[in-house]
Amino acid sequence: MSKDYSKKIKSIDDKLEKMRIKRKDSDYTKVKEDVFDTPTLISLYNLSNKDILYALGGAISTGKEANIFFAESSDKPIALKIYRITTSTFRAMEEYILGDPRFKNIRHEKRDIIMAWTRKEYRNLIRAQNAGIRVPSPITTEKNILVMDFLGENEVSYPLLKEVKLDTEQAHQIYETIKSYMRKLYKHGNLVHGDLSEYNIMIDPNNIEPIFIDMGQSVTLDHPRAEYFLNRDIKNITRFFKRFKISDSPEDLSAFVRN
Incomplete structure (x- = not known):
């Protein structure tokens, strides 16, 4: 590694260190250890070098496999979206990715x-x-980092469906x-979301429009478990909306999506 390269990585690491003021010390230390290892710092350096990343802000959310950060x-x-190399539960990823013909040669x-x-x-x-x-409109990837458009306002992301108080209308x-999106994804995208629920749908409060997120687990229709994943998505959605007196059964939604 060249001297200039090492200096650049140290500079990025120093900027992350300054983010301590945005979090409790214990939280910051854990995030830094879990997320910003040397390979990830190198990827951040590469994104900066390509003029894709100008500034890195605070964490938006933390999931089982990845942390999402606001950036500019x-x-x-x-x-x-930075997938954690050291602490992610990658075994859970295998059932989705190893049956996907697009990635059949992955070790x-x-x-x-x-x-x-x-x-x-x-x-x-x-x-x-x-x-x-x-x-979220995808921009690029760099190793374990997915770059997307930010969906939110004033550095605060739009709420999840589970967090929004809705009236019946x-x-x-x-x-x-959501019904329309599921059908379009199945019929035109040749995909099943695979983990669709109130936890993986954002709501744009400006027009009460749903936004599908967290599509790493989405599989093509020729994946051996595609139908199982679709049926699970359908049950999750009908379960959630039953509280709003929406009478569609899983069979009703299934017929709509598939036909």
Whole structure:
């Protein structure tokens, strides 16, 4: 590693160190250890060098496998989804990725699985967007980092469906859009979301529009468990909206999505 390269990585690490003021010390230390290892710092350096990453802000959310950070490019806010190389539960990823014919030559090594997963989510977002579904617009990937448009306001991301208080009319509006998105994803995107629920749908409060997120686990229809994943998605959605007196059964939604 060259001297200049090492200095650049140290500079990025120093900037992360200054983020301590945005978090409790214990939280910061854990995030730094879990997320910002040397390979990830190198990836951040590469994104900076390509003029994709201008500034890195605080964490938006923390999941089982990845942390999402607010960031800025030279002209707009962006989101960085950083899959943790050292602490992610990559075994859970295997059932989704190893049956996907797009990634049939991936080695069963943790690092390879995570890198493939990042590319997979990027490609799934492109497919979904092309099918007419609102998702975070993907920008690029760099190893274990997925770069997307930021969806939110004032560095605060839009709320999840589970966090939004809806009246009956709004719930029906959202449900009808979700139905349409599921069908478009299946018929035109040749994909099943694979983990669709109130936890993986954002709501744009400006127009009460749903946004599908977390599509790393989405699989093509020729995946051996695609139908199982679709049926699970359908049950999750009908279960959630039953509280709003939406009478569709899982069989009703299944027929709509598939036909």
